Amino acid sequence: MRFRLTPQDTSFFEMFARTGTILVEATAVLTEVIGSDQARREELGKEMEELEHRGDEAAHAVLRRVNSSFVTPFDREDIYQLTSRLDDCLDLMQAAVDLMVLYRIGELLPGVGDIVQVLARQAELTAEAMPRLRSPGDLSDYWVEINRLENQADQIHRRLVAALFDGGYDAISIMKHKEIIETLEDAADAFEHVAHTVETIAVKES
Amino acid sequence: MRFRLTPQDTSFFEMFARTGTILVEATAVLTEVIGSDQARREELGKEMEELEHRGDEAAHAVLRRVNSSFVTPFDREDIYQLTSRLDDCLDLMQAAVDLMVLYRIGELLPGVGDIVQVLARQAELTAEAMPRLRSPGDLSDYWVEINRLENQADQIHRRLVAALFDGGYDAISIMKHKEIIETLEDAADAFEHVAHTVETIAVKES
Amino acid sequence: MRFRLTPQDTSFFEMFARTGTILVEATAVLTEVIGSDQARREELGKEMEELEHRGDEAAHAVLRRVNSSFVTPFDREDIYQLTSRLDDCLDLMQAAVDLMVLYRIGELLPGVGDIVQVLARQAELTAEAMPRLRSPGDLSDYWVEINRLENQADQIHRRLVAALFDGGYDAISIMKHKEIIETLEDAADAFEHVAHTVETIAVKES
Numbered sequence: 240m241r242f243r244l245t246p247q248d249t250s251f252f253e254m255f256a257r258t259g260t261i262l263v264e265a266t267a268v269l270t271e272v273i274g275s276d277q278a279r280r281e282e283l284g285k286e287m288e289e290l291e292h293r294g295d296e297a298a299h300a301v302l303r304r305v306n307s308s309f310v311t312p313f314d315r316e317d318i319y320q321l322t323s324r325l326d327d328c329l330d331l332m333q334a335a336v337d338l339m340v341l342y343r344i345g346e347l348l349p350g351v352g353d354i355v356q357v358l359a360r361q362a363e364l365t366a367e368a369m370p371r372l373r374s375p376g377d378l379s380d381y382w383v384e385i386n387r388l389e390n391q392a393d394q395i396h397r398r399l400v401a402a403l404f405d406g407g408y409d410a411i412s413i414m415k416h417k418e419i420i421e422t423l424e425d426a427a428d429a430f431e432h433v434a435h436t437v438e439t440i441a442v443k444e445s
Numbered sequence: 446m447r448f449r450l451t452p453q454d455t456s457f458f459e460m461f462a463r464t465g466t467i468l469v470e471a472t473a474v475l476t477e478v479i480g481s482d483q484a485r486r487e488e489l490g491k492e493m494e495e496l497e498h499r500g501d502e503a504a505h506a507v508l509r510r511v512n513s514s515f516v517t518p519f520d521r522e523d524i525y526q527l528t529s530r531l532d533d534c535l536d537l538m539q540a541a542v543d544l545m546v547l548y549r550i551g552e553l554l555p556g557v558g559d560i561v562q563v564l565a566r567q568a569e570l571t572a573e574a575m576p577r578l579r580s581p582g583d584l585s586d587y588w589v590e591i592n593r594l595e596n597q598a599d600q601i602h603r604r605l606v607a608a609l610f611d612g613g614y615d616a617i618s619i620m621k622h623k624e625i626i627e628t629l630e631d632a633a634d635a636f637e638h639v640a641h642t643v644e645t646i647a648v649k650e651s
Numbered sequence: 652m653r654f655r656l657t658p659q660d661t662s663f664f665e666m667f668a669r670t671g672t673i674l675v676e677a678t679a680v681l682t683e684v685i686g687s688d689q690a691r692r693e694e695l696g697k698e699m700e701e702l703e704h705r706g707d708e709a710a711h712a713v714l715r716r717v718n719s720s721f722v723t724p725f726d727r728e729d730i731y732q733l734t735s736r737l738d739d740c741l742d743l744m745q746a747a748v749d750l751m752v753l754y755r756i757g758e759l760l761p762g763v764g765d766i767v768q769v770l771a772r773q774a775e776l777t778a779e780a781m782p783r784l785r786s787p788g789d790l791s792d793y794w795v796e797i798n799r800l801e802n803q804a805d806q807i808h809r810r811l812v813a814a815l816f817d818g819g820y821d822a823i824s825i826m827k828h829k830e831i832i833e834t835l836e837d838a839a840d841a842f843e844h845v846a847h848t849v850e851t852i853a854v855k856e857s
Binding site for chain 1: 603606610616619620623648
């Protein structure tokens with residue numbers, strides 16, 4: 240068993256773990272959105288907004304704690320960056336849902352669900368990693384796998400964009416779909432940026 | 446009456462106030478651009494360029510002063526960030542005008558002026574806040590209101606994009622308008638980033 | 652002859668010089684891509700990927716060295732930033748090639764080669780500047796010229812976008828070309844960001 244930090248410091252890890260859980264819930268909503276119709280998507284958009292509020296509260300709790308703590312488990316600026324990058328993941332997934340609703344996109348190009356599956360796996364891994372930030376050096380499997388998944392999302396994204404331009408779609412449908420697909424790919428990137436921040440923390444602690 | 450800092454430090458506040466004034470002037474130009482024809486827009490584009498040069502000079506004056514000062518009223522990196530974020534507001538408003546001219550956009554979608562009104566209000570509040578940076582803790586009204594205005598700009602932006610896709614416009618007009626509207630929304634975001642930097646400074650000083 | 656730093660510190664300059672050379676090679680590939688057909692572009696895309704791997708290795712070598720060095724020739728965070736910004740130049744040039752291949756763009760709008768010529772000149776100047784980082788204060792010609800070239804790239808970019816919208820192209824061709832042209836302009840910007848980082852280092856050292 241590893242050395243435990245003081246209770247005060249510990250709670251930073253709990254706070255990050257809470258955000259990890261919210262990210263997993265967000266990918267569940269996003270997965271349902273893919274297969275839904277416009278009416279159901281609008282309801283799910285509201286659920287996503289709820290999750291985003293909870294994410295904001297979790298982020299503010301971390302920042303308040305940083306500002307009032309004498310000792311933090313790692314550099315203040317790394318805590319800020321990790322908080323901000325976790326927030327980006329949620330924001331981008333919410334933005335993707337918002338675009339589907341706003342554009343009344345209807346049935347999605349087959350394959351969009353494949354990127355969402357990658358995001359769901361990235362969110363799970365991130366949620367598992369957060370409580371283990373106490374010993375960031377043990378997390379190399381996590382960031383290697385997140386990077387691999389990001390490359391996979393990028394491949395799918397490129398395949399989808401090529402299919403979009405080759406598929407006889409009209410220019411307006413292409414524009415709408417392209418923006419949605421790019422926002423999902425940006426979310427996969429955002430998970431990679433989280434992993435990169437964790438890697439940076441691990442290097443400093445080692 | 447509040448405690449005054451030394452004259453040297455004071456001039457940072459004057460420098461930021463000068464940029465605030467330039468931002469107000471830029472929103473006035475932008476407001477006129479909305480209702481003008483192509484020929485007048487080209488003239489106003491030149492005025493905007495002038496303002497952008499004055500903004501650059503104001504920014505360089507701040508940076509020279511930071512590099513030559515022994516004592517600064519708040520952290521050097523916060524001064525850099527505030528300078529850079531004020532500059533973003535101006536750059537984005539200028540970019541919006543440039544796009545309208547470059548795309549020979551003609552009559553704008555009704556409602557674009559509503560975002561510009563929000564920007565004008567954000568610029569006024571920012572200009573009022575800058576000389577009051579001496580006591581940043583008193584500025585909470587400012588950043589709360591800037592955030593509220595950004596949310597309003599975002600609502601208008603979303604309403605406009607939906608109208609654009611539903612309005613029977615051709616794909617090329619949609620592309621052009623969408624980019625202009627998004628640039629204006631980015632400017633509203635940039636004002637929020639300025640306010641966020643001020644909030645960060647206030648938290649450190651408190 | 653100037654004072655030489657210790658061998659250990661010197662090798663940072665050699666590492667940056669290596670990346671400079673890779674950037675020059677990348678602009679040579681990019682120049683050939685412009686005039687090639689789809690089949691040849693796909694081959695050149697693979698060469699670009701190779702260069703990108705070599706760039707990544709060079710960047711990782713720098714970061715490993717920073718983390719293991721007791722003394723660095725300038726601030727660690729400036730070394731990180733310079734590394735990351737050199738990497739952006741390469742990424743964006745690779746992205747432009749990828750888009751041409753992915754979109755099966757065919758013959759490019761006349762004038763796209765003009766931006767690539769600007770990039771080639773920026774890469775040469777950057778490669779010449781890297782080994783001279785030992786005395787960054789002597790590099791003012793470099794960053795002034797890089798800025799001038801960026802302005803030139805921006806002018807070409809704007810002329811091309813206007814030509815695209817005025818040229819009777821269909822919406823889908825406009826979308827594809829616009830993204831390629833913007834990616835090339837972003838690469839010119841990225842070279843300017845490298846120069847800006849060098850300027851910041853020079854100011855601190857002076």
